[in-house]
Amino acid sequence: MRRTTTSVHALVWRQIRLSTLVLSALLVLIISVGLASFGASGGAKGMLSMRVLLTNPAITALYGHARSLPTAGSLVAWKMGMYLALAVAVWAALMATRVTRGGEDDGTWDLLVIGREGRQPALAMATLALGEGGLVLGLVTLLSLVIGGQSFVDSLLYATGLTGVAWSAAAIGVTASQLLAPRRSASQVALGTVIVLFVLRMIADASNANGWLRWTSPFGWLENTGAFQHRAAVWCVPLVLGPCVVAAFGWSLQRDRDIGSAWWTRADRSAPRTSLLRSTWGFAWRERRSTVFGWALGLGLWGLTVGYLTNALVVFCHSDHAFVKLLDHWGYGSMANGKGFIAEVCVLMSVAMGFFVVTLMTMVASDSLLGRLDLPFSFGTGRTEWLASTALVTVVSVIGVGLFCGLATWCGVVVSGTSMSVATPIEGMLNALSPMLLIAGASLLLVATLPRFAYVVMAALLGVSYLIAALGPTLNWPQPVLDSSVFHFVRLVPTEPTNWSATIVLCAVGLGLATVGYLRFLRADIGR
Amino acid sequence: MTGHAIETTNLTKSFSGAVAVDRLNLTVDAGEVVGFLGPNGAGKSTTLRMLLGLLRPTSGSAAILGHATGSDFARGHVAYVPGDIALWPQLTGSEAISLLGSLHGSLDEKYRDELIAQFDLDPDKRIRAYSKGNRQKVALIAAFATRADVLLLDEPTSGLDPLMGRAFRDCVIEAQQRGQALLLSSHMLSEIEHLCARVAMIRSGKLIKVADIAELRSRAGMEFEISGEVGDLTGVAGVSDVSALPDGVRVRVTGSPGPLLEALARRNVTSLRTREASLEEIFLSYYDESTSPGS
Numbered sequence: 157m158r159r160t161t162t163s164v165h166a167l168v169w170r171q172i173r174l175s176t177l178v179l180s181a182l183l184v185l186i187i188s189v190g191l192a193s194f195g196a197s198g199g200a201k202g203m204l205s206m207r208v209l210l211t212n213p214a215i216t217a218l219y220g221h222a223r224s225l226p227t228a229g230s231l232v233a234w235k236m237g238m239y240l241a242l243a244v245a246v247w248a249a250l251m252a253t254r255v256t257r258g259g260e261d262d263g264t265w266d267l268l269v270i271g272r273e274g275r276q277p278a279l280a281m282a283t284l285a286l287g288e289g290g291l292v293l294g295l296v297t298l299l300s301l302v303i304g305g306q307s308f309v310d311s312l313l314y315a316t317g318l319t320g321v322a323w324s325a326a327a328i329g330v331t332a333s334q335l336l337a338p339r340r341s342a343s344q345v346a347l348g349t350v351i352v353l354f355v356l357r358m359i360a361d362a363s364n365a366n367g368w369l370r371w372t373s374p375f376g377w378l379e380n381t382g383a384f385q386h387r388a389a390v391w392c393v394p395l396v397l398g399p400c401v402v403a404a405f406g407w408s409l410q411r412d413r414d415i416g417s418a419w420w421t422r423a424d425r426s427a428p429r430t431s432l433l434r435s436t437w438g439f440a441w442r443e444r445r446s447t448v449f450g451w452a453l454g455l456g457l458w459g460l461t462v463g464y465l466t467n468a469l470v471v472f473c474h475s476d477h478a479f480v481k482l483l484d485h486w487g488y489g490s491m492a493n494g495k496g497f498i499a500e501v502c503v504l505m506s507v508a509m510g511f512f513v514v515t516l517m518t519m520v521a522s523d524s525l526l527g528r529l530d531l532p533f534s535f536g537t538g539r540t541e542w543l544a545s546t547a548l549v550t551v552v553s554v555i556g557v558g559l560f561c562g563l564a565t566w567c568g569v570v571v572s573g574t575s576m577s578v579a580t581p582i583e584g585m586l587n588a589l590s591p592m593l594l595i596a597g598a599s600l601l602l603v604a605t606l607p608r609f610a611y612v613v614m615a616a617l618l619g620v621s622y623l624i625a626a627l628g629p630t631l632n633w634p635q636p637v638l639d640s641s642v643f644h645f646v647r648l649v650p651t652e653p654t655n656w657s658a659t660i661v662l663c664a665v666g667l668g669l670a671t672v673g674y675l676r677f678l679r680a681d682i683g684r
Numbered sequence: 685m686t687g688h689a690i691e692t693t694n695l696t697k698s699f700s701g702a703v704a705v706d707r708l709n710l711t712v713d714a715g716e717v718v719g720f721l722g723p724n725g726a727g728k729s730t731t732l733r734m735l736l737g738l739l740r741p742t743s744g745s746a747a748i749l750g751h752a753t754g755s756d757f758a759r760g761h762v763a764y765v766p767g768d769i770a771l772w773p774q775l776t777g778s779e780a781i782s783l784l785g786s787l788h789g790s791l792d793e794k795y796r797d798e799l800i801a802q803f804d805l806d807p808d809k810r811i812r813a814y815s816k817g818n819r820q821k822v823a824l825i826a827a828f829a830t831r832a833d834v835l836l837l838d839e840p841t842s843g844l845d846p847l848m849g850r851a852f853r854d855c856v857i858e859a860q861q862r863g864q865a866l867l868l869s870s871h872m873l874s875e876i877e878h879l880c881a882r883v884a885m886i887r888s889g890k891l892i893k894v895a896d897i898a899e900l901r902s903r904a905g906m907e908f909e910i911s912g913e914v915g916d917l918t919g920v921a922g923v924s925d926v927s928a929l930p931d932g933v934r935v936r937v938t939g940s941p942g943p944l945l946e947a948l949a950r951r952n953v954t955s956l957r958t959r960e961a962s963l964e965e966i967f968l969s970y971y972d973e974s975t976s977p978g979s
Binding site for chain 2: 261425428429433434435436439526530535537
């Protein structure tokens, strides 16, 4: 048993170590920059003026509740805390489905669990290794805050909460892997659950009447711990026990099923549907459509929720001129009206859409590494045709999902009682797509040169790029640094005109990267 | 056009400085089935993957029907069966065959249906639900049903049961009779022996022998087991490897057996058994490091 479980533990660590390292580096960077932004914003004195902002329902829905922001740690935990937790949760859910369901899909687990003691210790060790990964991220967060001069107790409280969110998402991923096959289905359900839990927290924070919903989500529990605020360590209990219960449930589900199977799986037999198999274009769409629909659903839900908050912000602004002045002071003056708020939301959507583009483009790399391109490329298909199909499906999907999110946001706005033209969020979303060609081009270059690391490298680049765009101007970073971020060029459309010159440059650079990537891909060796 | 279905000229592939295939020169003509033999890691799959355009040669060149591998023409005239099939798991067998046929541009649907029956494949099952042997059948059916001019088969029968192995051999013979060229890499020497007139042997990336199996056999000689009082045969022309048996001797004869038979005619022989060298013995003689390969 010891040998089996040790092997599983080592294998899981081997699978998650790179992404854990990259995410740790990003956490250190984001927290360090966040702490530095506190001083640049006038320190505790400057934060006093933020008090009004902290009571606005739209702001609390986006960032969570905070009574005051007297320290740099409190600013980081409030302004970035939820989104850092979301990033960690997405990582944990994806890693969990990768090592458990992915291992069963590719047969690795057959070899690992044939030991005398059976498979349940193996699953327990895999879950433990995932938990250790979450713990590493928590420790990195704790150290970053403490070395940054923040209170140890509050830092520990926030880091514990973050670790608990990671454990919760990992437990969800492990359970989804027992319920669903193949890995793609398990990942979609796990990610969908994480997004729903995040949206539940948003709804809870949007009004006092829905406050009880915070109890239903690990993100709500994290907020309730009150790190750098009111300190309620008791909420660490559900953050530790919750994942244990969910993981134990997943563990019990494994007992009565065959390795390689799942409780719910698509039927093994199906009548042939060949309409999308007659061309590479059709096949590229068929392979990506469930991913596209999943992203559309997740981003649409987020757009709907944020759109619904518009009215709360607008009404608040109308009743409190001091608040409007404060928004102006912080560079968020445009948010005082519905249009401006939607424009800000669209800029945030741009980041999410960037990850969507990377997901679609790097599927070529994973297919190549799994050996799936061997047969298509040996039966007459050219690499140019394959890449062109991928690019076309990506472009169409990104535009389609962008329009859908714009429409969902508009529906949220209208339902909230605010009058707004449907063109407003649509225009904002289309403008948010301006860096996508560059992101697609960079993804293609990495697919051709570093296929094994294409997704991780692009995800890290997008994270850093957003950080530069979000905090660089506040910290007065040099212009060349700001210009290195693609999101820095995304204007607040429709309150501002589209930055056409920047858009043209971004597209030109994107085409250049795509051309180099394409030429490299033509010369690259294909396969495992 | 050179006239060869497959032609490689000094084909070389290195991975991080390690030479996997070293200046390989090989031709296969239309209507020919050539066996490609070599121990694990010798460079067989790397050679096939270069012929398919999946791997780019470090130096040298390869052509399919006179056109550079990887070109539109070459891709349109080749089909491939790997030893380890990787396809999208949610596709059914029938969908996978349709996809590969569409990508190739031609698929003989009548022949596809015959092959599905011949290989006893359930085409409505998803790839993920197939056993290894059934996944292998999907690739075999797709490859043969395209009627491609050149078929590259890399251990195509690994995972197939003996009955399906026979179905495979029937398909290869039919393809050969249609004028298709086949390069067959396999560790099943009986299969190669049954299907191929010519074999190419590769070791450590270098082609060490290309010859007809009959020629190899002739060079390897015949084994004679002679019972009776035959005396000393060491001086007889063509006779080598003389070893004693309880009731006689065993000898190997290279070239004509005439001198041996003449010598035996004058002696008291009670029985005589002959056996040709199997391909396995020939193969082992080439790959046994302690044995110098024949010229």
